[in-house]
Amino acid sequence: MSESLTVETVLVPVDGSDESVTAIEYAVTIAEKYDASIHVVYVLGEEAVRAIETGTVDEEAVAGDTEAFAETATELAEGTGVAVSSSSAYGFSTTQKTRHPGSAVLDCAEDAGADFLVIPRGATTDGSGDVLERAAEYVLLYASQPVLST
Numbered sequence: 638m639s640e641s642l643t644v645e646t647v648l649v650p651v652d653g654s655d656e657s658v659t660a661i662e663y664a665v666t667i668a669e670k671y672d673a674s675i676h677v678v679y680v681l682g683e684e685a686v687r688a689i690e691t692g693t694v695d696e697e698a699v700a701g702d703t704e705a706f707a708e709t710a711t712e713l714a715e716g717t718g719v720a721v722s723s724s725s726a727y728g729f730s731t732t733q734k735t736r737h738p739g740s741a742v743l744d745c746a747e748d749a750g751a752d753f754l755v756i757p758r759g760a761t762t763d764g765s766g767d768v769l770e771r772a773a774e775y776v777l778l779y780a781s782q783p784v785l786s787t
Contacts, residue, residue, distance in 0.1 A: 642783065644671035648751035650680050650742045650776075652769050653706050656757040660787045661710045664755040665719050667785070674720040676749040677710045679703035680738055682768035683729040700725070722749070728768045738768045739775020751782060758786040 649664040651657035664675045681689075681699065688694040707723035714721050726745050728738030746754060758773035773786055 642671070642753075644668070644673045644753045646749055646751045647671075647673055647675045647753045647755060648678060648742070648746045648749055648782075649675055649710075649755045650678050650745070650769060650772055651706060651710075651757070652680055652682065653702065654757065654769070656787065657706070657769070658709060658713070660755050660757045661713050663785060663787055665710075665714045665717055667753060667755065668714075668719040669717045671753075672718075673753070674722065675710065675714065676745075676751060677707050677721060677723040678742065678745045678749075679706055679723070679725040680728040680741055680768050680772060681725060682738070686727050686729045724749075728772060737775055738772035739779065742772045742776050743780060746780070746782060754780055754782050754784045756784060756786055 647664045647668045649660050668675045685699060689696050689699060703725045711721045724745065726741040728741045730736035754776060756773045756776055757769050777784055777786060
């Protein structure tokens with residue numbers, strides 16, 4: 638006897654790349670099929686985290702960029718009935734050795750109550766995807782939820 642899949646929240650980690658937009662499109666499709674919501678988590682890579690911590694870049698400016706990308710998700714879900722929420726996470730830490738982009742994604746999945754993950758895996762066209770490439774490998778190995786890697 639097989640169990641049917643129940644999905645209430647789909648988590649999609651993003652980094653602002655074109656591949657992230659594709660992952661959001663998949664997440665919206667899955668959420669629509671299961672009458673679920675999506676949670677978009679913008680994962681900041683090592684360069685961005687170091688820049689914030691050293692004051693090279695304003696944290697508010699980074700927050701504005703992540704919020705703007707979350708708006709992209711909202712626009713993609715428009716008209717589908719899929720609710721979209723968002724957050725951001727540091728995928729790297731200068732003080733915590735165990736902080737990895739994949740652990741940041743799985744922590745967010747737990748916090749959001751996600752029961753399905755959609756994560757971009759391939760190399761990005763603009764070279765910005767190192768953080769999500771690393772996260773995808775980790776998530777595919779350790780996630781307890783079903784994962785679609787795009």
